[in-house]
Amino acid sequence: MAVELKDLTKRSENYSQWYNELVVKADLAEQSAVRGCMVIKPYGYAIWEKMQRQLDDMFKATGHVNAYFPLLIPKSFFSREAEHVEGFAKECAVVTHYRLKNDPNGNGLTVDPAAKLEEELIIRPTSETIIWNTYKNWINSYRDLPVLCNQWANVMRWEMRTRLFLRTAEFLWQEGHTAHATREEAEEEAVRMLNVYAEFAEKYMAMPVVKGVKSANERFAGALNTYTIEAMMQDGKALQSGTSHFLGQNFAKAFDVQFVNKENKLEYVWATSWGVSTRLMGALVMTHSDDNGLVLPPHLAPIQVVIVPIYKNAEMLQKIDEKVDGIVARLKAMGISVKYDNADNKRPGFKFADYELKGVPVRLVMGGRDLENNTMEVMRRDTLEKETRSCDGIEAYVQALLEEIQANIYQKALDHRRAHITKADSYDDFKTLIEAGGFVMAHWDGTTETEERIKEETKATIRCIPFETFFDDDKQPGKCILTGKPSECRVVFARSY
Numbered sequence: 001m002a003v004e005l006k007d008l009t010k011r012s013e014n015y016s017q018w019y020n021e022l023v024v025k026a027d028l029a030e031q032s033a034v035r036g037c038m039v040i041k042p043y044g045y046a047i048w049e050k051m052q053r054q055l056d057d058m059f060k061a062t063g064h065v066n067a068y069f070p071l072l073i074p075k076s077f078f079s080r081e082a083e084h085v086e087g088f089a090k091e092c093a094v095v096t097h098y099r100l101k102n103d104p105n106g107n108g109l110t111v112d113p114a115a116k117l118e119e120e121l122i123i124r125p126t127s128e129t130i131i132w133n134t135y136k137n138w139i140n141s142y143r144d145l146p147v148l149c150n151q152w153a154n155v156m157r158w159e160m161r162t163r164l165f166l167r168t169a170e171f172l173w174q175e176g177h178t179a180h181a182t183r184e185e186a187e188e189e190a191v192r193m194l195n196v197y198a199e200f201a202e203k204y205m206a207m208p209v210v211k212g213v214k215s216a217n218e219r220f221a222g223a224l225n226t227y228t229i230e231a232m233m234q235d236g237k238a239l240q241s242g243t244s245h246f247l248g249q250n251f252a253k254a255f256d257v258q259f260v261n262k263e264n265k266l267e268y269v270w271a272t273s274w275g276v277s278t279r280l281m282g283a284l285v286m287t288h289s290d291d292n293g294l295v296l297p298p299h300l301a302p303i304q305v306v307i308v309p310i311y312k313n314a315e316m317l318q319k320i321d322e323k324v325d326g327i328v329a330r331l332k333a334m335g336i337s338v339k340y341d342n343a344d345n346k347r348p349g350f351k352f353a354d355y356e357l358k359g360v361p362v363r364l365v366m367g368g369r370d371l372e373n374n375t376m377e378v379m380r381r382d383t384l385e386k387e388t389r390s391c392d393g394i395e396a397y398v399q400a401l402l403e404e405i406q407a408n409i410y411q412k413a414l415d416h417r418r419a420h421i422t423k424a425d426s427y428d429d430f431k432t433l434i435e436a437g438g439f440v441m442a443h444w445d446g447t448t449e450t451e452e453r454i455k456e457e458t459k460a461t462i463r464c465i466p467f468e469t470f471f472d473d474d475k476q477p478g479k480c481i482l483t484g485k486p487s488e489c490r491v492v493f494a495r496s497y
Contacts, residue, residue: 008357010291015235019286023164026294026358028281036162036169043358044281046302048172051280052152054204054300055174058196064148064176069130071153072121077129080254087221088125091157093169095121123156128222128247128273131177132255139179139269141260146189147179165282166239166497173277179269181261183248186270187225190246193274194227197242205280206297206410207231207287208417209241210439210492212464217448220273224248230463230492232417233286236437238463238494241283244274282497288382288409294359295382297409298402305331305338305398306360307376310348310367317342320366323391327364327376330395336402356381361405362398382409421470423490427481430493434460439494441470443487445480454482454493463492 008025009017023029028044040048056066072095078085099115102108124130135147152174159169176193180186194211201209209229219226223245231241252258252268261267288295298304307324311317324340331338339360341351348365355363365377376394379386382405389397420438424430433440435458444450444462455461469475474490 008291008293011234018291019282020164022285022289022293023282026285028285028294029164031164034169036159038162038164038168038170040172040278043302047284047296047300048278048281050300050302051200051204052174055196055200055276056150056152058200059150059174059176062148062192062196064150064178066151067149068151068153069127069134071124073124073127073130075120075122077133078122080129081222081250083250084128084222084254088157091125091159093123093156093158095123124153125155125157126273126275127151127153127155127175127177128251129255132251132257132271135177135179135269136255136257139257139259142181142262145179145181145259145269146185148176148189149178150174150176163282163497165278165285167279171278173275175273175275178272179252179257180271181259181267181269183270186248186272187246190225190227190244190272190274193272194229194242194244197244197274197276198229200276201229201231201241201280201283202410204297204299205284205287206299206406206413207241207283208410208414210464210466210468212466212492214243214464215444215448215451215462215491217451218462220245222247222250223273224250228464230439230494231283231287232413232420232439232494233283233497234416235286236420236494238439238492238496239279239283239286240463240496241280242274242276245272247271247273287413289359292384293357295409296359296361298361298406301359301361302337303339303355303358303360304336304402305362305364306351306355307338307340307364307366308348308351308355309340309342310365312368316368316371320371323371324366327391327394331398334395334399336395336399356384361402364394364398380405382412423471423474424481425478430481431458434458434493434495437495439463439470439492441474441490442481442493443478443489444491444493445483445485445487447483450480450482459495460493461496463494463496465489465491 011018027041029038029040032039097111097115099112100109101112103110154172156170162168198209198211201207209231214226225246227244229242230238249268251271257269258266309320328340361381363379374391375388378389422433423441424433478487480487
């Protein structure tokens, strides 16, 4: 076992520490010199790129195009939508000056007080304000609608308590911002994009999610409705993994974005915004990984197959190289990303542990005896099972195995979630179940006051009002677990990241 793995904390001992260590040891990311910001390392960024590429294709398939808007937003823009500014005011980083100068006392550089900006600029925490100010110039008539834009960008939210990928001051994300002629179109768009996120999470991340709508208290600042996908991590906590917002006409009114409709009347446009971020990297780690390191779904693994030779001398290595070259070429021709690691600066045992730590789905090994027998050892990362296979047809076998691993880790995550969804009909039961972890389906009277009190007393929040049901009586009326007042349906409660 390689040195890196010997001191990886076990999940059962300290899940939070296990996560923090794994992100660093698996070369995904590290802390930076800037407090609260991270460096995403090449291996971590390669996973993010695969996520980005897939999502980008899915957005474009639904008619969206990419654009780019400024990083800096005039402070006055935030003042125009009251709820929005209130929601983000405490997290904003503010640019006040535009020049540095040499300190006259010889203490290096100092801010030039003469270079104060007339109006402060906010580093974007999200781009609704700058985009809606821009859309005012783009939209005049119903013929200009819909506008379906997305941007891949970085944002800054001044977080004091940070954790790599899950909560950092600066993070990468995509943000879709769309404008529509009718309320119905905008609401359809918000739900459509939620479904795109859910499909991506389940099909590519192998991560089951609960789709639903947020309570008013958990809604995005300035939205009429926020839709969410919620995933359950292995410790039973929820992770909000993507949101889609129906913004109504709030931003159109704030920035005076009107269009002439088919009846030749002026009307405000209807809006949505939606986004996922590098938080999905944290979700990927926490949903599947184990005490040996990462377990990556094949659909997103930068290296899907690694091949390691075991040899006694240069002559044997040359023969293995010749044999493996053809296998590598055929795997690549199938669209499988494969790495042949015949570097002589690390022992095979170190390589095995390292690729295990990094979550490479399939490992193939060829030694001298394998060469004689025309075989290879195949190990799958999800179960750590090994078998010996003939080299004849091994490429088709590996291709099928990758799909099997993808399906298996999704099923494992789904089984885990099923085993940790419970229901509570009394507050005492609720508190016991929340303490045990997982999602608790319970009735709530619909008030912010009750929601806040439950959060204060149990640290559990309403993750969503789910579209699906987990128990037969989920959609039937009942009584709030705390107040006993009428409730329309059960909602999902959980502690969360």
